[in-house]
Amino acid sequence: MWNLAQGLAERRAAGLERHLRALQPVDGVRARHGRQELLLFCSNDYLGLAGDDRLRQAFTAEAARSGVGSGASHFVTGHRPVHEALEDRLAEWLQRDRVLLFSSGYLANLGVIDALVGRGDHVYQDRLNHASLLDGGRLSGARLVRYAHADMRQLEERLRREVAGRRLIVSDGVFSMDGDIAPLPELAALAARHDAALLVDDAHGFGVLGDTGCGSLQQAGLNQDQVPLLIGTLGKAAGTFGAFVAGPHAWIAHLRQQARTQIYTTAPPPALAAATLTAIEILGREHWRRQQLQSLIAQFRTRATQLGLRLLPSETPIQPVVVGDAAAAVDASRALEQRGILVSAIRPPTVPEGSARLRVTFSALHTAADVELLLDAMAGVPALRREVSG
Numbered sequence: 219m220w221n222l223a224q225g226l227a228e229r230r231a232a233g234l235e236r237h238l239r240a241l242q243p244v245d246g247v248r249a250r251h252g253r254q255e256l257l258l259f260c261s262n263d264y265l266g267l268a269g270d271d272r273l274r275q276a277f278t279a280e281a282a283r284s285g286v287g288s289g290a291s292h293f294v295t296g297h298r299p300v301h302e303a304l305e306d307r308l309a310e311w312l313q314r315d316r317v318l319l320f321s322s323g324y325l326a327n328l329g330v331i332d333a334l335v336g337r338g339d340h341v342y343q344d345r346l347n348h349a350s351l352l353d354g355g356r357l358s359g360a361r362l363v364r365y366a367h368a369d370m371r372q373l374e375e376r377l378r379r380e381v382a383g384r385r386l387i388v389s390d391g392v393f394s395m396d397g398d399i400a401p402l403p404e405l406a407a408l409a410a411r412h413d414a415a416l417l418v419d420d421a422h423g424f425g426v427l428g429d430t431g432c433g434s435l436q437q438a439g440l441n442q443d444q445v446p447l448l449i450g451t452l453g454k455a456a457g458t459f460g461a462f463v464a465g466p467h468a469w470i471a472h473l474r475q476q477a478r479t480q481i482y483t484t485a486p487p488p489a490l491a492a493a494t495l496t497a498i499e500i501l502g503r504e505h506w507r508r509q510q511l512q513s514l515i516a517q518f519r520t521r522a523t524q525l526g527l528r529l530l531p532s533e534t535p536i537q538p539v540v541v542g543d544a545a546a547a548v549d550a551s552r553a554l555e556q557r558g559i560l561v562s563a564i565r566p567p568t569v570p571e572g573s574a575r576l577r578v579t580f581s582a583l584h585t586a587a588d589v590e591l592l593l594d595a596m597a598g599v600p601a602l603r604r605e606v607s608g
């Protein structure tokens with residue numbers, strides 16, 4: 219018999235077991251867990267659109283017209299006018315030639331990387347890249363070359379070492395567990411200089427960064443000639459579900475033929491595409507949501523610094539507070555939960571050993587008073603304060 223129970227027991231003893239919690243939303247930032255109401259600071263619904271009435275209406279209207287499931291993959295009978303409208307709208311908004319929809323960001327990353335490189339090629343990845351990017355590299359069979367986080371000198375040195383085959387540089391736009399933004403202009407320059415392609419996964423920048431919410435590439439002023447492959451997820455700031463890759467005609471045409479995780483899976487529900495179309499309109503227009511986030515981030519960082527919380531250099535709604543030890547991070551998260559505040563503890567292997575943390579995230583629907591509640595609660599947890607934890 220396989221001794222799975224022993225492995226589980228070891229994970230539990232090391233404080234690495236993950237726990238599920240069924241949460242019933244109360245409003246955009248609160249949810250009920252059993253009888254307790256919790257104020258959430260760990261969702262990726264950055265703009266507060268997941269519960270927006272206009273998205274709900276678009277969703278139900280399309281479901282009334284088209285039913286719930288799409289019934290088949292895109293190439294069979296699952297592709298609908300509303301999918302096409304969403305692809306066109308996203309391309310236009312992002313100023314990329316074309317867009318290809320995927321059912322999730324995880325699938326997009328697997329499918330895109332696997333379709334572009336294979337044996338004999340090289341994939342260069344930042345050490346802190348999202349798990350789905352690493353898995354995409356593994357699936358492709360290309361050789362994985364990792365470089366230290368945001369270390370452009372090391373990346374360049376590694377690019378110099380290998381010249382055979384195709385080279386693909388892959389990076390998070392905003393690093394999901396640290397909240398910092400990748401050195402995008404430098405990545406684009408290195409890619410150009412070494413004849414490599416660049417793929418940016420902007421799961422946490424899309425909707426949040428840039429003048430009109432187009433993401434980290436818009437903020438950095440990079441177009442599709444400089445960064446041919448932009449992947450965005452729709453389950454975070456857009457408040458719905460799914461993902462896309464945007465880029466030049468030839469690249470997207472290739473991916474439409476070759477991305478197996480797009481071809482061999484059921485097309486997303488048309489109602490979801492309709493809700494996302496509505497989300498994209500709102501995203502571009504309602505700048506107050508991004509402004510509110512910036513104001514909450516500034517408020518949090520100022521007072522958290524005064525309190526001696528160990529922040530990371532992040533200017534995005536992802537504001538981790540580093541604890542170090544995995545079990546201590548879990549205890550800190552539990553202590554906050556007892557005070558009615560939910561912030562999830564992130565432990566290895568999601569983050570490097572010894573850097574367990576509470577990953578605080580903000581939503582445009584949080585108020586300044588909500589952030590004060592969070593800070594007051596954090597101030598009462600000794601493990602979170604620099605003086606005490608060393």
Ligand SMILES: *Cc1c(COP(=O)(O)O)cnc(C)c1O
Pocket residue numbers: 321322323324325327348350390394419421422451452453460461
């Ligand atoms: C969340 C996330 C994904 C996965 O997107 P899903 O649509 O949730 O599957 C991919 N990359 C990064 C950086 C993410 O944070």
